Structures are given as structure tokens and as C-alpha cells.
Amino acid sequence: MKFAIQINEGPFTHQAADTAYQFTKAALENGHEIFRVFFYHDGVNNGTMYGVPPVDDRNVQAIWSELAEKHDLDLVVCVAAAQRRGIMDEDEAKRHGKGAANIAPKFRISGLGQLIEAGIQADRLLVFGD
């Protein structure tokens, strides 16, 4: 089956991104396709490369990057939600006069149209978080 994933909560305060990660990983291991993972609301905070949790805890941001690297996942951070919350790639940082990008590897910034397209193209869109 072709799944699309939407994640609406940031890392750590909510477990939504962890659950979405476990689901995505299991789906891929069982031969399903993940059309796209779309990060919205505070979910965009899963796309920062600057998260440094204690070493005995999982690093929610890093495990997404690793999973995307392994399976060539399309991790998309909503641009409007990201701008509000200070998640930027090189282009965005330059455009807004900010010092440096902070988007994690394998994440990309794009628009809400990517979410709608995912809803249209996937067999099921699964939403994680409030």
C-alpha cells in the first residue's frame, strides 16, 4: 500500500513523531511504500539539525534523517509553518537575513500543496499528533 504520513507535533513533548517513525519504519520493512512524510504545525521542529538530547535517549530528529537516507524518503517541512518557527534551509536563511541554516539532512522545505498532493496520490494519509 502507498502511505502518506503527516506529523503535527514536535519532538519530545509529544510522542507523535516517535509513533510515526515506528509506523513508517515498519511499513517500509513490510514492503509498503511511503509516498511522503509531511511535517506541519510544531511538527516542523522535527526537522532541525540542532537537537542534542542526552546520549541515553533517542534522537528523534536524527533517526528521521537516518531512515530517509536508508530508504530515500521524501521528508517535507511546511514552509509557512517552518518560517514561523525558525526552521530554515540555506536559501531561506539567506533570504531572511539569518546567520545559518538549521534544517536536518534529508529534510526539504516546501509548500502545503505537497500535503494535498500526498493526500491525493497515497492510498491512505495517516496523521500523527493532535
Add this chain to the structure above:
Amino acid sequence: MSVTKKFVYINRKAPYGTVYALESLEVVLIGAAFEQEVQLVFVDDGVYQLTKGQSTQGIGMKNFSKTYAALGDYDVNQIYVDEQSLKDRGLTMDDLQELTYEDEDDDWAEKSSMQLVNREQLAALIGDADVLLNF
């Protein structure tokens, strides 16, 4: 992209206090360009999103309530309000903005986009959705 699906947006939260209502509206407006069937549902505290005469001066939040009036121009004209949620909060349809659209099949007559629904109708509506986005 020739597939047409039924997108149902469920709005459950008050307009201020959390960002969900505002960012839901942003999805709806962007999504309108994709020529899909779109239905909006307002339920629980979500009914407050449509109340008339909102003022955010005292709380320093952006008042985006006028944006709902533009939905008709985006061909978003199936808007459902849960009757029980209004009742539980001591509200009636008179407390809400009147959202309208111009019907191109009827000489652009201005018509109401809003419809009161009971829980049974709401369940059927949700059951009929292809893509359900809950905010």
C-alpha cells in the same frame, strides 16, 4: 493530476489558544487550488472559529476570522456546523458569520455555504471522506 478525492477538514479547536485553527485554514486555502471536493466541519470548540465580532486586541493575537468569508471565492462552499456543539456552548447559528458563495449554475446567486448537521449526519459525512484532516 486527474484523481478527485473528497477532502474533509474537521475543525475542533477554538480559534485562539493554539495554532491549529489558523494553520488549518491555511491548508484549506492552499488545497482549494487542487480542484478536489472539499468539505469543512466545525465541531466541539471549533464552532467558536466562526463566531461573529471577534476581537483579539486584548490578547495580541492576529485576528484571522475575516478570512473565513473568503472561502466562497475559493469554491469552498460545503461548510457543516455540528448542532450539538453549538447547543453545548449556548450558541446558535445567529452567533456565527454567514458564509456564502456565488452559484455559477444559478446566475451567480448568493447562497449560504453553511449547514447545520446532527451527529448522525456528521458520522456519515466522515465515513464518506477519502482524506480526513483533523485540526
